[in-house]
Amino acid sequence: MAILNLLEETRFEKLPVAIFANSEAASREVARRIAEVITENDNIDRNTVIGLATGATPVLLYQELVRLYREEGVSFKNVITFNLDEYYPMQPNSKQSYVTFMKEHLFNHIDIDWNNVHIPDGTLEEEQVAEYCLEYERKISLHGGIDIQILGIGRTGHIGFNEPGSAPNSGTRLVTLADLTRSDASEDFGGKENVPTKAITMGIGTVFKAKEIILMAWSHKKASIIKKAVECEISTHVPATFLQLSDKVQFVLDKGAASELTRFDTPWLVKDCVWDDELIKKAVIWLSYKVAKPILKLTEDDYNNNGMAQLATNYGPVYDINIKVFNRIQHTITGWPGGKPNVDDSQRPERAKPAIKxxxxxxxxxxxxxxxxxxxxxxxxxxxxxxxxxxxxxxxxxxxDHDALRFTEFAIDFSKSRSLDTRRLEQEYRDMLKFLKSKKPNQADTxxxxxxxxxxxxxxxxxxxxxxxxxxxxxxxxxxxxxxxxxxxxxxxxxxxxxxxxxxxxxxxxxxxxxxxxxxxxxxxxxxxxxxxxxxxxxxxxxxxxxxxxxxxxxxxxxxxxxxxxxxxxxxxxxxxxxxxxxxxxxxxxxxxxxxxxxxxxxxxxxxxxxxxxxxxxxxxxxxxxxxxxxxxxxxxxxx
CATH class of the missing domain: 3.40.50.10320 (LmbE-like)
Known part of the structure; x- marks a missing residue:
C-alpha cells in the first residue's frame, strides 16, 4: 500500500526524484555514492571516470568529498575527471575560470593526478575549438565513458551550458550563452557586460552516455525550473526535460527546490490530505485563482471538479469554508503595522500594546x-x-566607478572653492584614475x-x-x-x-x-x-x-x-x-x-x-x- 501511495503522489513526475531536508544532507548522500563507485572500481583495479559540474550547487558536494579523502581514506588517485564546461574565451588562471573553481573547491585538496583532470580549454583560437571538442569526446570514450555524471541546472533549464534550443543528441561544442545565464553570472564578473558570450560545453548527448546521472538543485530559486524539468513535456525550450528520456538519471533536491512539485505545492491533486488551517487556506486561494472567482462565490462544483472533493466532504458546506478563509485573509490587512492602540487586537496581525513601539x-x-x-x-x-x-x-x-570619480571631483572642487589644501585629495584622485584604467572585471577596489x-x-x-x-x-x-x-x-x-x-x-x-x-x-x-x-x-x-x-x-x-x-x-x-x-x-x-x-x-x-x-x-x-x-x-x- 505504501508503494501504491507513493506512486500516486509522484504520478506527475516523469523521472526519479530524491528529496532531502537540506542541501548538506543531499550533498553527503551524493558524495557517498561517488565514494561507493570509486571503491567498487578500485577493488577490480579499474579507473573511475566522473563528470563534474561547477557553480554554487556542487560546492557542498566537493567539501564532503574532501572530507571523505581526509578523514575516511577515500583516494582519488585512480579517478579521471571531465568537467562539463568552461567559458570561452577564458584564461585558466582567471578568478572566474572553472579551472580556478575546481582547484579551489576540490583538486587542491585531494590526491588526484592532474594528468587525469580534463577541463575544456578556453584559451584556444576559435578555429581550433571544433577539433578540440571532438578530441574531448574521444578521450571520454578512450577511458571507458563516464561512470557518474554530476549536473546542476540553470534557470533557463540548461544542463552544462546546453541552452534552450540544444538538441538531445548534441556533442561537446562551442555555444552562445543565453542572456539570463549571463545575468546570473554577472556578479562573478563585475557586471553582465564582462561575462563571456560563449562557452565550450559537453552536449546533452554526451551526458546521456554516462552510466549514472545525478542532477542536484537547491533552494526555492530553482523550484520553478525543477517543476518544468520533472513534470512538463519534453521540450527544446527546457533542455533538462531531455533527461526524462534516460533510465539512468536521478534528481537530488532539497525541500526548497522540490517545493513546486505537485505533491508539495498542490498535494490535494494527488492524494488525500491531512487538512489543517494553513493547507485549507492555501487550497481555497489556489481554487479561487484557478476558476477566476472571488472566494465567497466558490461552489461545491468548483471544489469537486478541481481535486478538492475531500475537503468539501470533510469540512463542508463549502460556503462555511469560504467564509472562514475569507475572514482569515481579511484579518491580515492592517493600516497599523505597529499595532492599533486601544482596540481588540485578537484578529489583528500586530499587538495593540505597547501603543508606541x-x-x-x-x-x-x-x-x-x-x-x-x-x-x-x-x-x-x-x-x-x-x-x-x-x-x-x-x-x-x-x-x-564613474560615480566614485565624480564624487571625488566634487570634493576637490568644493575644497578649492573654500581655498582648502587639496594636494592629498588630488593625489588620491590620480591614484584612483590609474587603478581604474587597468581594473579587471570583478577586481576588488582599492x-x-x-x-x-x-x-x-x-x-x-x-x-x-x-x-x-x-x-x-x-x-x-x-x-x-x-x-x-x-x-x-x-x-x-x-x-x-x-x-x-x-x-x-x-x-x-x-x-x-x-x-x-x-x-x-x-x-x-x-x-x-x-x-x-x-x-x-x-x-x-x-x-x-x-x-x-x-x-x-x-x-x-x-x-x-x-x-x-x-x-x-x-x-x-x-x-x-x-x-x-x-x-x-x-x-x-x-x-x-x-x-x-x-x-x-x-x-x-x-x-x-x-x-x-x-x-x-x-x-x-x-x-x-x-x-x-x-x-x-x-x-x-x-x-x-
Missing part, C-alpha cells in the same frame, strides 16, 4: 528598507513609533575607492531615512565584516558580526523587528544578514534577555519577488500618495537609479519593480474578493 528595520543593503517596505516605514514613522533603521552592509560594490563608494551609499541612505522621518540618531550603519571579507576569503565564522548585532539590539531593545526574508539565494547577502541576526536573537534568548520575549520579527521581501498570498500574515495597504512618497524615498538612492551595477535578470528600475510588485499583491487580494487598494506591502512573522 520601538521598531527596528534591518536593511541588508542601504536601499532595501525603502524599496521593500518604504510605505510601511513611512506609516510607522507617521504613527509616532520609535523607529530605527540599521544598514547591515556598506553596499559599496554596487556603485559605478581601499580609497571602497571608502568613496561606501560614503556615496551612506549619504543616500541617510537622505532616504530622513525623508521618511527619522533623525540621524536613529540611523545606524553596521558595516558587517563578512561583506568585505567574502570578496577575498571564505569565512564561516561570523562571531564579530553577531556580537555587533547583539550590541545594537541591546541598545534599542525593539518591540518589533523588520528584516529581509529573501532566502531564494542561500549564498546572497540577504541570507547571510538574516542568519547573523537570527543567531544574535537566539543567543539573547538563551541569555534570558528580558525584552526578547516580547519582540516580534517580521520578514519582508525585496524588489523582485513577493510572498505567496497564502503565506502573508500582515498586509499593509498603501494609498496613491503613500506610493508616491515611497517612490521619492527610493529616489534618494541615486547611484541605484536608471541602471544599477547588479540589476539581475530584471531590466526595470528598482522603484518600478517595487511598485509593480506591491500593485500586483493588491490586485491578487482584490481578485479574491477583498477591497481594491493601490498597493500592498506584505510581511510574514518569523518565530525564533
Amino acid at each position: 520601538r521598531s527596528l528595520i534591518f536593511s541588508p543593503h542601504p536601499d532595501d528598507d525603502v524599496i521593500s517596505m518604504g510605505g510601511t516605514f513611512i506609516r510607522l514613522s507617521d504613527h509616532g513609533h520609535d523607529v530605527h533603521v540599521a544598514y547591515q552592509t556598506s553596499g559599496n560594490t554596487a556603485v559605478w 581601499e580609497v575607492i571602497k571608502t568613496v563608494k561606501g560614503l556615496i551609499r551612506k549619504g543616500e541612505a541617510i537622505a532616504g531615512a530622513r525623508f521618511v522621518g527619522l533623525d540621524d540618531s536613529h540611523i545606524h550603519f553596521m558595516d558587517l565584516e563578512f561583506y568585505e571579507l567574502s570578496k577575498t576569503e571564505t569565512k564561516s565564522n561570523y562571531d564579530n558580526d553577531i556580537r555587533k548585532t547583539k550590541e545594537l539590539l541591546q541598545e534599542i531593545k525593539p518591540n518589533q523587528i523588520f528584516t529581509a526574508g529573501d532566502f531564494a539565494d542561500p549564498h546572497g547577502t540577504h541570507k547571510v544578514c538574516f542568519d547573523i541576526l537570527l543567531e544574535a536573537l537566539k543567543q539573547l534568548k538563551l541569555e534570558k534577555t528580558d525584552w526578547i520575549q516580547d519582540c516580534w520579527v517580521w520578514l519582508y521581501r525585496g524588489a523582485w519577488h513577493e510572498f505567496k498570498i497564502h503565506e502573508i500574515q500582515m498586509a499593509v495597504p498603501l494609498s496613491p500618495l503613500e506610493v508616491e512618497r515611497k517612490r521619492n524615498a527610493i529616489f534618494k538612492h541615486q547611484s541605484q537609479k536608471d541602471y544599477p551595477v547588479f540589476p539581475g535578470d530584471d531590466s526595470r528600475e528598482f522603484w518600478v519593480r517595487a511598485e509593480d510588485r506591491t500593485r500586483e499583491t493588491a490586485k491578487a487580494y482584490n481578485r479574491l474578493g477583498l477591497a481594491e487598494y493601490e498597493a500592498i506591502e506584505a510581511f510574514v512573522r518569523y518565530i525564533f
